[in-house]
Amino acid sequence: MPGQTIVEKILSRASGRPVLAGDITIAKVDLAYVQDGTGPLTFRMMEKMNLVKAANPSRSVVFIDHSSPPPRRELATDHVYLREFAAKTGMVLSDVGQGVCHQVAFEKFVRPGDVVIGADSHSVMGGAMGAFATGMGSTDVAVALALGKTWLRVPETMKFDVGGKFPKGVYSKDLILRIIGDIKTDGATYKAMEWGGPAWSSMPMTERMVLSNMAIEAGGKCGPQPSDRETKRYLKEHGRETDWKEIEPDSDAAYESVAHYDVGELEPMVARPPQEDNVVPVTDPSVKGLKIHQVYLGSCTNARYEDIQVFCDYMKGEKVAKGTRLIVVPASKESYEKSLKNGLFEILLDAGATINPPGCGACPGVHQGIPGDGENVLSTTNRNYVGRMGNPAAFTYLASPATAAATAIYGIITDPREVK
């Protein structure tokens, strides 16, 4: 047997036979989940298949996060259906106020080596745990929930080998934006984006999560990362140390490509509308100084406690610029409570922020911060498509929490390295 990549190893175990890139396989699913935008269709498909059951109820989760709490009668009624279906099948319910599916799944359910199938494209974030995690549509997830398995083509792997030391003001968000700018939004279509190298190794888990989260923005099927001592530390912090196991690729694994990045040369990056690969450094004249009407610190990409802490390091003692709104939505109840306990809300409220409950908030354009016609948003989220935040006549710029903070203070896109 030749050497294997991370994804080949995980899918071999889940298939009960050795598999390599290109193989078609049926894999056992270790965790499957839906959210409130995709769950109702998933459950209607389960009813159509006469499979109103969960193969593994305690590892099947229903998240209410995208319109949470619901802004409309139709959505509130979808939630009624989801709660009833969860009760009927024994699935775990993560209701209003718990947070974004991928974040809560990462804190509580995803384990190294798991096959994770989520009815949401950012399910790829589970890769940071050393899992094979991917997003699928409602019908595929209906099958995964009911039968506990899914069919897959084992993806080829693009390796990203990251070295150097992050300069002040530069984060993993800047690295992934830079890479998406280089390979474009379809540069990793059907592929696994595997991470490694000394700079990766020294990243805390919350920074690593950003890299896997945005694999889908390059078209990637998954963003697997090794499971190492930092993975173990994160699991221990979350009372799940026994879930840890080591995951790493073989040294002679076959990669479709290997790209090297030196983060020491990176600058803060901004993705301009209308898509994530339209990336320039924050110093570029097309973005530097651009008037921003709304700064949004939210989403599964960059709204964990650690992101809010970075934001507050810049914001402490400052005020949000006149003519700019700041909306903050912690990614999960854990991040919300930790931010509250450690005084971060006080800093944000003093600065003039509006803090909304944990969930997807303004990111998918349902509620809680839809921009007005002609307005510019600087957002720590993952997508800036036309209409993404609920208004096709508004413009979304993507950046790190540090760049978001510097921008909130001045009301124009600002290089965080110039603030302090």
Add this chain to the structure above:
Amino acid sequence: MGRAWKFGDNISTDLIAAGRYYHLRSNLPELAKHVLEDARPEFASQVKQGDFVVGGRNFGKGSSREHAPVIIKLAGTRAVLAKSFARIFYRNCINIGLPAIVVDTDKIDEGDDLDIDLEKGVVHDRTKGIELTFPPLPAVMARILEEGGLVDYVKNHGDLVIAGT
């Protein structure tokens, strides 16, 4: 026969099924009235049964929302043709029984009369008098599509079984 509706590269699922219509996701006929609204506002009201959606590169990029191909199909579309597809959208199309065909769409113009032969792997452009061939779907996807989609496939077989796995 059907008319070609041309779209550019990188048509996202937000352009196909916009977030501002999130509340219509459990009312698909109503959601279908807004299909591709932010890409071509006239499409939903003018598309006819048997027409073709013709995209460029990376069609259907973005979210996993299966509602996107579902409302393209509900609007009457016979098939989606594109130079390349985003992974989840492509899989969703096959799962719901909507042919997603990888073909050189640069040769097709807006308004061309098209026909498709899935078995032979040919798109006929009657307006131009040309034939565009496309590679067959991967075997497993061809079988799912032939049986009408994944729901029917699982019902027919009583399980998720794929020959050779």
